[in-house]
Amino acid sequence: MIKIQSKEKVTPVLKHGEAIYRDLFCASLDDSSNKNPESKCLQTMWKCWITTVPPDVEIKPHVHKDHEQIYYIIKGSGIILVGDEKAEVKAGDCIYLPSDIPHGFINNSGGEVEIFCVGANIFRPWIAKRKIR
Numbered sequence: 001m002i003k004i005q006s007k008e009k010v011t012p013v014l015k016h017g018e019a020i021y022r023d024l025f026c027a028s029l030d031d032s033s034n035k036n037p038e039s040k041c042l043q044t045m046w047k048c049w050i051t052t053v054p055p056d057v058e059i060k061p062h063v064h065k066d067h068e069q070i071y072y073i074i075k076g077s078g079i080i081l082v083g084d085e086k087a088e089v090k091a092g093d094c095i096y097l098p099s100d101i102p103h104g105f106i107n108n109s110g111g112e113v114e115i116f117c118v119g120a121n122i123f124r125p126w127i128a129k130r131k132i133r
Helices: none
Strands: 013-015 021-024 047-053 058-062 069-075 077-082 084-091 094-097 101-108 113-121
Touching: 069 084, 094 101
Parallel strands: none
Antiparallel strands: 013 021, 021 047, 047 113, 058 101, 069 094, 069 113, 077 084, 077 101
């Protein structure tokens, strides 16, 4: 079965201040921001979503225990914060965010920033108990 989601189909939810999150696919509705049953399908990844960061908005540094993330900048630019480091990023850049390390984002560009995000759990005990095809 083909599952297709789009930014326009999912309900936006404010998270981490004024950033707008749209969960496209998730492993569990408990972990989903918008609780859309159509989104639940992932088997080994945590979720994927689009984050929209309005101008002059900061996603304060925060930590996710036991999962890593990938950010791909779709449009705009800003500053990514990972641990004690920071770097300027722009559309086309892909950023790896390791598990258990604080990360955040600052939109200092004056325009909207869109980020495609993927999160993967490092350990989920129930995965080991079922066969993955």
